[in-house]
Amino acid sequence: MFDSLSEKLQRVFKNLRGEGKLTPENMEAALREIRVALLEADVHFKVVKQLIENIKVKAMGQEVMSSLTPGQQVIKIVRDELVEILGKHQSRIRTANEAPTVVMIVGLQGSGKTTSTAKLARHLFKASHNPLLVSVDVYRPAARDQLKILARDLKIPIYEGEPGNNIPLELAKGARREAIQTGKDFVLVDTAGRLHIDEDLMVELQTLKEALNPTEILFVADAMTGQDAVKSADEFHKRLGITGIVLTKMDGDARGGAALSIRQVTGQPLKFVGVGEKADALEAFHPERVASRILGMGDVLSLIEKVQEQVDTKNAEEMQRKLLDDEFTLADFRDQMKQLAKLGPLESLLGMMPNIGPMKQLKDVKVDPKEMTRVIAIIDSMTPHERSNHMVINGPRRRRIAKGSGTTVQEVNNLLKQYAQARKMMKSFTGGMGKGFLGKRLGKMKMPDLDSFLKGGGF
Amino acid sequence: MIRSLFGSGDSKERAGEASAPQTGSAAPAAPPAAQKASSLLDRLKQGIQKTRAGIVTALEDTIQGKKEIDAELLEELEFALIGADVGIQTATEVLERIRQRVDRKLVNDAGELKALIREHLLEVLQTAERPLVRAATPPTVLMIVGVNGVGKTTTIGKLAQQLGGEGKSVLLCAADTFRAAAIEQLEVWGQRTSTEVIRQKAGADPSSVMFDALQAAKSRSTDYVIVDTAGRLHTKSNLMAELDKMRRTAQKVIPDAPHEVWLVMDATTGQNGLEQARKFTESSGVTGIVLTKLDGTAKGGVVVAIARELMLPIRYIGVGEQAGDLLPFDAEQFVGTLLA
Ligand SMILES: Nc1nc2c(ncn2[C@@H]2O[C@H](COP(=O)(O)OP(=O)(O)OP(=O)(O)O)[C@@H](O)[C@H]2O)c(=O)[nH]1
Ligand SMILES: Nc1nc2c(ncn2[C@@H]2O[C@H](COP(=O)(O)OP(=O)(O)OP(=O)(O)O)[C@@H](O)[C@H]2O)c(=O)[nH]1
Ligand SMILES: [Mg+2]
Ligand SMILES: [Mg+2]
Numbered sequence: 129m130f131d132s133l134s135e136k137l138q139r140v141f142k143n144l145r146g147e148g149k150l151t152p153e154n155m156e157a158a159l160r161e162i163r164v165a166l167l168e169a170d171v172h173f174k175v176v177k178q179l180i181e182n183i184k185v186k187a188m189g190q191e192v193m194s195s196l197t198p199g200q201q202v203i204k205i206v207r208d209e210l211v212e213i214l215g216k217h218q219s220r221i222r223t224a225n226e227a228p229t230v231v232m233i234v235g236l237q238g239s240g241k242t243t244s245t246a247k248l249a250r251h252l253f254k255a256s257h258n259p260l261l262v263s264v265d266v267y268r269p270a271a272r273d274q275l276k277i278l279a280r281d282l283k284i285p286i287y288e289g290e291p292g293n294n295i296p297l298e299l300a301k302g303a304r305r306e307a308i309q310t311g312k313d314f315v316l317v318d319t320a321g322r323l324h325i326d327e328d329l330m331v332e333l334q335t336l337k338e339a340l341n342p343t344e345i346l347f348v349a350d351a352m353t354g355q356d357a358v359k360s361a362d363e364f365h366k367r368l369g370i371t372g373i374v375l376t377k378m379d380g381d382a383r384g385g386a387a388l389s390i391r392q393v394t395g396q397p398l399k400f401v402g403v404g405e406k407a408d409a410l411e412a413f414h415p416e417r418v419a420s421r422i423l424g425m426g427d428v429l430s431l432i433e434k435v436q437e438q439v440d441t442k443n444a445e446e447m448q449r450k451l452l453d454d455e456f457t458l459a460d461f462r463d464q465m466k467q468l469a470k471l472g473p474l475e476s477l478l479g480m481m482p483n484i485g486p487m488k489q490l491k492d493v494k495v496d497p498k499e500m501t502r503v504i505a506i507i508d509s510m511t512p513h514e515r516s517n518h519m520v521i522n523g524p525r526r527r528r529i530a531k532g533s534g535t536t537v538q539e540v541n542n543l544l545k546q547y548a549q550a551r552k553m554m555k556s557f558t559g560g561m562g563k564g565f566l567g568k569r570l571g572k573m574k575m576p577d578l579d580s581f582l583k584g585g586g587f
Numbered sequence: 588m589i590r591s592l593f594g595s596g597d598s599k600e601r602a603g604e605a606s607a608p609q610t611g612s613a614a615p616a617a618p619p620a621a622q623k624a625s626s627l628l629d630r631l632k633q634g635i636q637k638t639r640a641g642i643v644t645a646l647e648d649t650i651q652g653k654k655e656i657d658a659e660l661l662e663e664l665e666f667a668l669i670g671a672d673v674g675i676q677t678a679t680e681v682l683e684r685i686r687q688r689v690d691r692k693l694v695n696d697a698g699e700l701k702a703l704i705r706e707h708l709l710e711v712l713q714t715a716e717r718p719l720v721r722a723a724t725p726p727t728v729l730m731i732v733g734v735n736g737v738g739k740t741t742t743i744g745k746l747a748q749q750l751g752g753e754g755k756s757v758l759l760c761a762a763d764t765f766r767a768a769a770i771e772q773l774e775v776w777g778q779r780t781s782t783e784v785i786r787q788k789a790g791a792d793p794s795s796v797m798f799d800a801l802q803a804a805k806s807r808s809t810d811y812v813i814v815d816t817a818g819r820l821h822t823k824s825n826l827m828a829e830l831d832k833m834r835r836t837a838q839k840v841i842p843d844a845p846h847e848v849w850l851v852m853d854a855t856t857g858q859n860g861l862e863q864a865r866k867f868t869e870s871s872g873v874t875g876i877v878l879t880k881l882d883g884t885a886k887g888g889v890v891v892a893i894a895r896e897l898m899l900p901i902r903y904i905g906v907g908e909q910a911g912d913l914l915p916f917d918a919e920q921f922v923g924t925l926l927a
Binding site: 164167168169170173236237238239240267268269270271273274275276277278281323324325350352353354355356357359360377379380381382383385386405 | 666669670671672674675676734735736737738744765766767768769771772774775776779820821822823853854855856857858859860862863880882883884885886889908
């Protein structure tokens with residue numbers, strides 16, 4: 129796809145004189161690249177213009193820190209600026225003084241409202257709340273069925289109203305009444321998708337707001353949205369006064385520049401990020417991650433978090449030590465494969481990786497589960513000695529291993545090649561993390577917020 | 588009644604009946620007529636040379652240097668293109684191409700310049716046009732694919748309505764067995780348009796549903812089978828492989844099926860649309876695009892980049908949520924609103 133901004137900036141500074149310093153001359157070239165990167169990431173052009181101004185002012189006259197190259201330093205300035213605009217990590221749903229807390233979920237058609245409603249309900253439930261769901265989408269075919277099925281799968285109650293009642297306001301009011309009667313502390317109202325220029329339907333939302341007095345009105349936006357994000361978000365905010373943003377479909381490869389635009393025009397916090405179709409695919413919003421992603425630097429933190437979730441830390445530390453000390457054996461490789469299998473589809477992990485340096489090669493790696501099983505079988509057929517000394521595996525040994533694992537010599541060869549590559553790649557990755565720019569940034573990240581969210585206390 | 592692309596009549600004949608989606612804001616003021624052509628040309632050249640390095644800077648510089656109206660015009664055009672989601676690469680290329688034409692023709696005013704841009708965009712879109720593939724003997728199989736929530740199922744409802752209105756027999760295939768109530772949603776469209784829906788249980792193998800639908804259509808000589816697939820992000824290779832499997836299944840029943848594979852794209856989509864088109868084309872042989880939600884304020888300009896790179900024609904546009912809100916794509920009208 130695109131070269132990452134960091135690569136482009138490295139090139140800019142390599143080709144310019146006075147590499148040691150940020151000069152007006154090299155900044156100019158760098159700013160051009162930043163502009164292009166932001167536009168390619170779908171940040172609204174007016175927002176880009178403003179951003180570039182701010183970055184220019186901040187960058188001028190800064191001494192280059194000895195630890196960073198000019199390219200890295202510019203990225204840091206840009207990234208810090210984006211992080212600042214994106215705002216703080218605030219993945220909480222506020223509660224009303226008096227239960228039930230009403231949350232309205234609004235947005236354009238197909239943005240992911242119904243799915244996000246179910247996801248939020250699940251998270252609230254996990255955090256010991258008792259949500260009641262209601263769909264007031266009486267327009268789209270089977271929209272209410274959709275929420276009903278999701279609720280049923282989650283075993284979370286849903287208010288369906290009197291049979292035949294399809295008046296949004298009555299359904300919503302009915303749900304609140306039922307919540308009070310049955311002691312529910314949250315009512316999540318899934319509304320129909322609508323265009324911001326649809327006068328009647330926007331008025332409908334205003335009416336619902338007046339009647340329900342919601343504590344939160346969450347605007348659900350698709351991460352793939354382009355320049356139009358500004359218009360729709362602005363209008364929803366003007367009409368309703370939204371209180372937070374949910375950015376969906378971040379499991380794809382959209383850079384998500386719309387997040388910046390929406391945040392800029394509404395000033396409201398980004399609260400959650402949707403990362404899949406299933407009900408558990410909801411994450412806290414982390415400005416640093418989204419900023420990195422907008423700049424094409426991948427989402428290393430999400431990756432690390434996901435790995436942390438699954439892999440036990442001691443094991444991981446041990447693995448890292450082995451990599452650094454060159455003790456990463458085929459047995460370790462097998463363990464890694466098993467760990468990876470636990471992490472789920474590899475593509476979703478690789479999608480989070482930065483598109484830079486050694487990680488770039490990983491992007492093209494495709495692993496199907498069958499292949500993984502084969503790899504494990506091959507390694508299982510080796511002797512312990514072979515596993516820790518891959519150099520001894522000669523022709524006859526390869527034939528024996530192939531036979532023992534029901535594979536071919538070709539496959540054994542491939543595996544050994546893969547292993548060698550993995551060693552090299554992972555070594556440069558861990559090495560780079562230790563010494564390089566990202567490593568430094570990672571070191572500064574505050575992880576506690578994240579942990580508490582994962583434990584379900586994020587609200 | 589609006590005729591579908593599949594109809595034998597000239598699709599232009601009903602262009603007058605259908606109102607174009609009303610989008611866009613008023614264009615900023617044009618430069619004064621007194622503007623000298625040569626100076627405009629020079630500056631245009633200058634500007635465009637800088638464009639290669641970074642269009643926005645070039646424009647800003649020009650504005651800061653001299654408060655000339657032509658620089659503002661350039662910026663306006665540039666931003667109009669980017670604002671319509673055409674993308675900076677395509678926008679840059681378009682302006683570059685314009686320069687070449689400006690060299691030959693004399694351009695006097697903003698109106699003409701805009702016309703040139705329109706002309707070029709039109710050319711890009713028209714170059715990508717290609718005739719529809721129809722089965723020699725029915726059924727013609729049409730597969731609808733795309734990322735999540737773009738409007739696949741709704742578009743299928745609309746297509747059923749159009750084809751049915753033309754007296755064609757249509758069978759819908761509920762091969763989105765994954766998303767909650769996706770089957771029910773298609774069934775409502777089936778009822779609305781009096782079209783039969785072939786379905787299995789939720790969670791069933793999509794290929795198996797497709798097999799059933801194609802068998803049924805084949806034995807009844809139904810004119811069209813339209814296959815609804817689950818929304819999927821193009822980055823998920825297992826889900827993309829599933830589409831490939833569906834294609835192979837179709838071929839078992841009807842060797843040259845699917846005859847057409849349409850990628851549905853939401854007009855609000857930004858630059859990611861290009862990657863979507865690339866990946867879906869790779870894995871499921873996309874033959875055309877349906878651009879939905881053009882009744883909003885988004886312009887859907889990313890399809891220009893898609894047409895340019897992948898030579899994919901745009902077949903229809905979606906302009907609402909009702910059965911009748913589907914129009915055959917009209918490149919001239921589209922380009923007109925793009926720069927409005
Ligand atoms: N990959 C992915 N898909 C998502 C995510 N959130 C929602 N979806 C999918 O997007 C599609 C639309 O989601 P819905 O929840 O139905 O969207 P909606 O806003 O309620 O749609 P309308 O009610 O029709 O306006 C479905 O296919 C969902 O499964 C996400 O975070 N990642
Ligand atoms: N305004 C407008 N809304 C549309 C248009 N086409 C579809 N929609 C709406 O967009 C939303 C999503 O449409 P669907 O047809 O469910 O989309 P899909 O691609 O089948 O979604 P998944 O199967 O979940 O991936 C629904 O609310 C539709 O009513 C259109 O042309 N204009
Ligand atoms: Mg919905
Ligand atoms: Mg659908």
